[in-house]
Amino acid sequence: MTERATSPVYRILDRDGLRDLLAELHEVRALLGGEPGDWQVGEVGDGNLNLVFIVEGPGGSVCVKQALPYVRAAGPSWPMPAERAFFERSYYAAVEPYVGRLIPRIYHYDARHHCTVMERLSPHIILRQGLIAGRRYPNLGRDVGEYIARACFFTSDLAWPFERKMEGLALFAANKPLVRITVDLVFADPYFSSPRNRHTSPQLDLLAAELRRDGPLKAAAARFGRKFLSETQALVHGDLHSGSVMVTAEDTRVIDPEFAFYGPIGFDLGAFWGNLLLSWYSQPGHATPDDDRRAYRDWILAEATRFWECFRGRFLALWSEHGKGDVLPAAMFSAPADASTLEAARGAFLDSLLADMLGFGACKMIRRILGFAHVIDFEAIRDPQVRGACEAGALAMARALLTHPEQFRSLREVIDAVPRMARRAEA
Amino acid sequence: MTERATSPVYRILDRDGLRDLLAELHEVRALLGGEPGDWQVGEVGDGNLNLVFIVEGPGGSVCVKQALPYVRAAGPSWPMPAERAFFERSYYAAVEPYVGRLIPRIYHYDARHHCTVMERLSPHIILRQGLIAGRRYPNLGRDVGEYIARACFFTSDLAWPFERKMEGLALFAANKPLVRITVDLVFADPYFSSPRNRHTSPQLDLLAAELRRDGPLKAAAARFGRKFLSETQALVHGDLHSGSVMVTAEDTRVIDPEFAFYGPIGFDLGAFWGNLLLSWYSQPGHATPDDDRRAYRDWILAEATRFWECFRGRFLALWSEHGKGDVLPAAMFSAPADASTLEAARGAFLDSLLADMLGFGACKMIRRILGFAHVIDFEAIRDPQVRGACEAGALAMARALLTHPEQFRSLREVIDAVPRMARRAEA
Numbered sequence A, B: 001m002t003e004r005a006t007s008p009v010y011r012i013l014d015r016d017g018l019r020d021l022l023a024e025l026h027e028v029r030a031l032l033g034g035e036p037g038d039w040q041v042g043e044v045g046d047g048n049l050n051l052v053f054i055v056e057g058p059g060g061s062v063c064v065k066q067a068l069p070y071v072r073a074a075g076p077s078w079p080m081p082a083e084r085a086f087f088e089r090s091y092y093a094a095v096e097p098y099v100g101r102l103i104p105r106i107y108h109y110d111a112r113h114h115c116t117v118m119e120r121l122s123p124h125i126i127l128r129q130g131l132i133a134g135r136r137y138p139n140l141g142r143d144v145g146e147y148i149a150r151a152c153f154f155t156s157d158l159a160w161p162f163e164r165k166m167e168g169l170a171l172f173a174a175n176k177p178l179v180r181i182t183v184d185l186v187f188a189d190p191y192f193s194s195p196r197n198r199h200t201s202p203q204l205d206l207l208a209a210e211l212r213r214d215g216p217l218k219a220a221a222a223r224f225g226r227k228f229l230s231e232t233q234a235l236v237h238g239d240l241h242s243g244s245v246m247v248t249a250e251d252t253r254v255i256d257p258e259f260a261f262y263g264p265i266g267f268d269l270g271a272f273w274g275n276l277l278l279s280w281y282s283q284p285g286h287a288t289p290d291d292d293r294r295a296y297r298d299w300i301l302a303e304a305t306r307f308w309e310c311f312r313g314r315f316l317a318l319w320s321e322h323g324k325g326d327v328l329p330a331a332m333f334s335a336p337a338d339a340s341t342l343e344a345a346r347g348a349f350l351d352s353l354l355a356d357m358l359g360f361g362a363c364k365m366i367r368r369i370l371g372f373a374h375v376i377d378f379e380a381i382r383d384p385q386v387r388g389a390c391e392a393g394a395l396a397m398a399r400a401l402l403t404h405p406e407q408f409r410s411l412r413e414v415i416d417a418v419p420r421m422a423r424r425a426e427a
Helices: A015-023 A026-032 A084-102 A128-130 A139-151 A160-174 A178-185 A205-211 A215-230 A264-287 A294-322 A338-370 A384-403 A409-425 B015-023 B028-031 B086-101 B127-132 B140-153 B162-172 B175-187 B204-211 B215-230 B265-286 B294-322 B339-368 B384-403 B411-426
Strands: A041-043 A050-056 A061-069 A075-079 A106-110 A115-121 A234-235 A246-249 A250-254 A261-263 B038-045 B050-055 B061-067 B076-081 B106-110 B115-119 B233-238 B245-247 B251-252 B262-263
Touching: A015 A026, A015 A050, A015 A061, A026 A061, A041 B106, A050 B245, A061 A084, A061 A205, A061 A250, A061 B162, A084 A115, A084 A160, A084 A178, A084 A234, A115 A178, A128 A246, A128 A264, A128 B265, A139 A234, A139 A246, A139 A250, A139 A264, A139 A294, A160 A234, A160 A261, A160 B175, A160 B233, A178 A215, A178 B162, A178 B265, A205 A234, A205 A338, A205 A384, A215 A294, A215 A338, A215 A384, A215 B061, A215 B233, A215 B339, A234 A264, A250 B015, A264 A294, A264 A338, A264 A384, A264 A409, A338 A384, A338 A409, A338 B215, A384 A409, B015 B038, B015 B061, B028 B061, B028 B106, B061 B086, B086 B106, B086 B115, B086 B140, B086 B162, B086 B175, B086 B233, B086 B251, B127 B245, B127 B265, B140 B233, B140 B245, B140 B251, B140 B265, B140 B294, B162 B233, B175 B215, B175 B339, B204 B339, B204 B384, B215 B339, B215 B384, B233 B265, B265 B294, B265 B339, B265 B384, B294 B339, B339 B384, B339 B411, B384 B411
Parallel strands: none
Antiparallel strands: A041 A050, A050 A061, A061 A115, A106 A115, A234 A261, A246 A250, B038 B050, B050 B061, B061 B115, B106 B115, B233 B262, B245 B251
16 A cells, blocks of 8 residues: 555656656657657646646657645645545456557556656546537547446446455445545535525525525435445446537547545446536527527437437446346356346336436535535526526426435436426426 | 565464563553463453454453464465454554444554453353354443444534545555455356355245346345445445344443445445344244244344334434534534434435345345354254255245345334234245
């Protein structure tokens, strides 16, 4: 575990320090070409936590992500162990054999400076920016569905004897500071008057107060908070929203897994699905005279459906082919008559993942509107009246998902309810 | 973690080695009194795994438990890391502040020889023996209910910020060899023709074959097996049957927590409750002309009820008074109107523990009749006809609990069904 201890030689990298570090790495040096002095270094990080450098040489370019010992968005007054980079690297290493090209290639992890040298994704952009711009990504739902299916299946007790998961469990149980962020910012703060919260005010004042008085809503959110902390189904990314996916028209990559830990599979599903829905609700704020975004909204809902269906199909196929774990052990279900039992049991497990996706997705929607960290999908809407109306629609849907899940008997019924509830709110 | 590594100086203790070891411990030496040469040492272990010594001096006595590097019942051909003693000691250390006198006092843990020097419980006997003898323990259900409530509540995310549980999770995730035993022997082997299984034959041949063809039964057992591996609610004892409880008429102590790990609270509840039921079903085999054991059976069912009710009451009281964790966080439910929400949410959690107790209890009943390790409650019944009939009754109840849990709307209805189903089977 020496890699995880804070290194006494840690320093925040500047351009020269970064050149020195990369100059020692043969593979990276060959990739960049030329001499270190020829390399162009730019800092491009726009996230809440880290430094991100792009280094360009005459032969190619790499991306370098360095964890700061504090929250970048807040400064040194909010310390945050830089060791989180170790968990990001460990997550990438754990899923890489299964997800292949759906993550960036990792060239090097430097334990001294908690930084990762990786493939520079180009011309990829952050999915969230693409959704705001109204661009379509034909492989999106399929790729992310496949990604979660593979990453979660192969780190669960469904694929391997449980001893393998328990080893990972011990390692990632140390990623406490990042899990603490989720516990507080997703499952607690939005539901009371925490000083860290903000919302579109005064437009959402009444609605926020009403939600914070809604006992069944709070109990449901707390139930998902409990599941988050006590269901170790698989190694989850932990922050798989549309800001953690980079895309081109053809290619999809999942990045930024520093929140990784063993948790419920539905948490990753819900993060992605819930953020697709947030994009849907934000679209009226990005409409232009040329594009009212109506057709684009339909595309988003179609992808949200495709995402779940691809996940479900891939997960079941993997289970069928690679189910060598201790869950539904093969020896117990080896007779021909067991086939239908096995199919029903696996289907019931997938049903529980769907319910979790909807619940966790709803929690993720609420925290982005009433909590600390908001999303640019809404923040970019200048007019607070328009923004507030978009956000209110998303809150209504999230609230229905948490307090009356029984009214939706399938994902289809949820997806159908999205525009119907929005029309009703406008009427 | 040096304590957990196999010690190069490990040796199986003989009487002289044990005297030398104890002679170095001031507190123990004072307690035993006299000189090491005066101490009487006897080996009394009758379990499957370990050596157990009683050491008596002129001033007092102690008990010493040493883990062997193999399964005692099988010999060196079935290796089992002696490091399990480390987890036993770590479990005792974790729960001791909360359960106090419900465990033996621990004087010393010797990491070199994987042995624990502890209070000699006298005149305590193993509860299972007392149940076979038809003895009543007026505090039994209350004490064990209180024990599980305190041990589990205070090691859960309900009592403390989750970081505490995650530290324990990392430590106990290394107790894999013992968890493997449970996974195989409780949740897999009994449901197919494993060579490790045995049952009363030919009396139960047909029933065993029928259960191994029962798809819904196997799916339910597999579902509890999955819960066992992926619900990290609290630090559980992991083997809390009536052979892990020592009793006098007034006193109750829980011993042998070497299977400890973070798992579902219902697993400990079910182990104890299920073994009380096994005792109930075994009673006709221990009837004598003087005692038909009918009244004693009623007492067992009353204790099985009291056990759950005491657990439930204590757990809720602890939650109310010490609920400082991340589950149902206080800040989210601080308004007067939240009191009823909180009460309902806690009640729903307890309902889920009851369902888990019944399901896990049923799994534990089945494994003791169709699996590898049987219980003396049944084994002591010489006549295979009588034994088979007792066991068949227990199997029928366990099967009903796993395949039709919805027919029981309360613990009362389960307890009422026990004699009713048995009468129907006899008729």
